[in-house]
Amino acid sequence: xxxxxxxxxxxxxxxxxxxxxxxxxxxxxxxxxxxxxxxxxxxxxxxxxxxxxxxxxxxxxxxxxxxxxxxxxxxxxxxxxxxxxxxxxxxxxxxxxxxxxxxxxxxxxxxxxxxxxxxxxxxxxxxxxxxxxxxxxxxxxxxxxxxxxxxxxxxxxxxxxxxxxxxxxxxxxxxxxxxxxxxxxxxxxxxxxxxxxxxxxxxxxxxxxxxxxxxxxxxxxxxxxxxxxxxxxxxxxxxxxxxxxxxxxxxxxxxxxxxxxxxxxxxxxxxxxxxxxxxxxxxxxxxxxxxxxxxxxxxxxxxxxxxxxxxxxxxxxxxxxxxxxxxxxxxxxxxxxxxxxxxxxxxxxxxxxxxxxxxxxxxxxxxxxxxxxxxxxxxxxxxxxxxxxxxxxxxxxxxxxxx
Numbered sequence: 194x195x196x197x198x199x200x201x202x203x204x205x206x207x208x209x210x211x212x213x214x215x216x217x218x219x220x221x222x223x224x225x226x227x228x229x230x231x232x233x234x235x236x237x238x239x240x241x242x243x244x245x246x247x248x249x250x251x252x253x254x255x256x257x258x259x260x261x262x263x264x265x266x267x268x269x270x271x272x273x274x275x276x277x278x279x280x281x282x283x284x285x286x287x288x289x290x291x292x293x294x295x296x297x298x299x300x301x302x303x304x305x306x307x308x309x310x311x312x313x314x315x316x317x318x319x320x321x322x323x324x325x326x327x328x329x330x331x332x333x334x335x336x337x338x339x340x341x342x343x344x345x346x347x348x349x350x351x352x353x354x355x356x357x358x359x360x361x362x363x364x365x366x367x368x369x370x371x372x373x374x375x376x377x378x379x380x381x382x383x384x385x386x387x388x389x390x391x392x393x394x395x396x397x398x399x400x401x402x403x404x405x406x407x408x409x410x411x412x413x414x415x416x417x418x419x420x421x422x423x424x425x426x427x428x429x430x431x432x433x434x435x436x437x438x439x440x441x442x443x444x445x446x447x448x449x450x451x452x453x454x455x456x457x458x459x460x461x462x463x464x465x466x467x468x469x470x471x472x473x474x475x476x477x478x479x480x481x482x483x484x485x486x487x488x489x490x491x492x493x494x495x496x497x498x499x500x501x502x503x504x505x506x507x508x509x510x511x512x513x514x515x516x517x518x519x520x521x522x523x524x525x526x527x528x529x530x531x532x533x534x535x536x537x538x539x540x541x542x543x544x545x546x547x548x549x550x551x552x553x554x555x556x557x558x559x560x561x562x563x564x565x566x567x568x569x570x571x572x573x574x575x576x577x578x579x580x581x582x583x584x585x586x587x588x589x590x591x592x593x594x595x596x
Contacts, residue, residue, distance in 0.1 A: 297314050
């Protein structure tokens with residue numbers, strides 16, 4: 194009996210296990226069917242969703258490109274900035290360096306105005322210059338040295354080929370060196386790449402000159418610009434020299450504001466350039482010998498006087514005269530022995546116009562030279578204006594006056 198009960202119990206248990214397995218299979222079928230139905234539903238709705246997304250993107254406001262760039266820059270890894278010279282500044286410094294070597298350049302905000310500016314320095318000449326207003330402005334090298342000389346990475350400027358300069362038969366003074374102590378703009382620009390760059394800073398770039406002067410050989414000596422309404426003036430002083438071994442040429446600039454008073458012309462009214470005397474109006478008592486040469490027309494062409502100085506016989510006075518075809522005095526070249534008088538005015542060259550009026554004087558001074566230009570506006574005997582240029586070691590300091 195127990196045996197039959199055990200068999201019956203086993204059969205019931207098997208039937209229950211089979212029933213549970215069939216239920217799981219049915220559930221799996223139902224799940225698979227639902228998944229298939231869901232996939233079919235997604236496939237049917239995808240085109241609709243894509244259309245909605247495209248429409249939304251089309252109607253969405255465009256993102257600001259600058260914001261995108263700014264965000265990209267903020268997220269970009271930090272890099273060391275490489276400064277590239279603007280073409281204008283590159284032109285200026287390259288032209289300046291053409292005649293100078295041993296320079297370095299760097300950009301920094303020395304004035305604390307938020308603007309990076311070009312600076313040049315020279316270990317050879319001990320100077321620092323700043324690029325400003327089309328030219329180079331000399332700045333306080335001491336302060337620059339203390340603050341920046343050792344703290345900045347200065348870039349080296351390539352040196353010129355020595356054969357291009359030192360061995361050349363012609364040496365050219367590059368650019369325009371300018372004395373602007375009276376500059377109304379308050380800038381101490383002292384070098385410009387060319388004449389037009391200098392004149393443009395004063396508003397005379399397209400103007401006709403107020404006055405010009407050329408030497409008897411035709412070489413230009415002075416070009417003057419002046420605005421009578423404002424009193425602003427500037428000028429270019431050219432020079433050409435012809436030593437035995439090489440030629441040098443170039444141009445200096447200057448500026449001024451307003452007219453000044455002068456008694457210059459009064460001092461020149463009573464001068465007799467044909468008299469054999471010193472520039473001080475004196476005749477040395479120790480002169481022992483005088484020689485006078487005359488030209489074919491009987492005019493004095495050369496005068497010289499000799500006398501003892503410190504036990505040595507020397508030429509104390511020496512003067513040359515030149516005349517035009519009409520017999521008008523056009524030039525006198527004067528020299529005196531410095532120990533007999535002084536080094537001041539040791540050389541004094543005077544030039545006259547076709548009416549015999551004094552027009553230009555070039556006078557030697559210990560620190561350089563002094564030049565006087567007498568400007569006539571009519572055929573009268575007295576000038577309307579005068580310009581004096583005191584050349585103090587290359588700084589041409591102007592005094593402009595009206596009579």
